[in-house]
Amino acid sequence: MISEEEFEKEECRREAEYDSVSNYVEKQKRIKKEIGRLRRLFKEIDENKKKLVDSTIADVAFLTITMQDLREQIVRNGTTVEYKNGENQWGVKQSPDAQLYLQMSQKQTQAMKILVDCLPKTPNKQVIKDDGFDDFVNGREDI
8 A cells, every 4th residue: 555645746746747748738739820820821832832831830830839839938937047056156048038039030030931931922013903983083073
């Protein structure tokens, strides 16, 4: 028979494992939803290019969701942490979360540029078809 202390430790371990698995599943759902959103945004990409950029879309989705999580941690904990190297050397430095966020932001921007460059080119000037309405209004006699 196990002691109550061992039982509580095992219970805590299993709860932590369950939380970890549920967080993983939740993050995977969020990433899949973001992949779907990005695919809809970039549906105009040529079919041949679409096959090439599919992994880039998945990367951007992962970066986006991970950056959302990091942003929450940064808001909660701040962008700096105190450090101490030895007895007399201490100070404040950028937090690892903030560093990671900046690195991921740069990678996301690069990946998004790749995706945007794959979109079909649109003409700079929008051609507006004349429907004759202006001629009709201007040609009316004042009553």
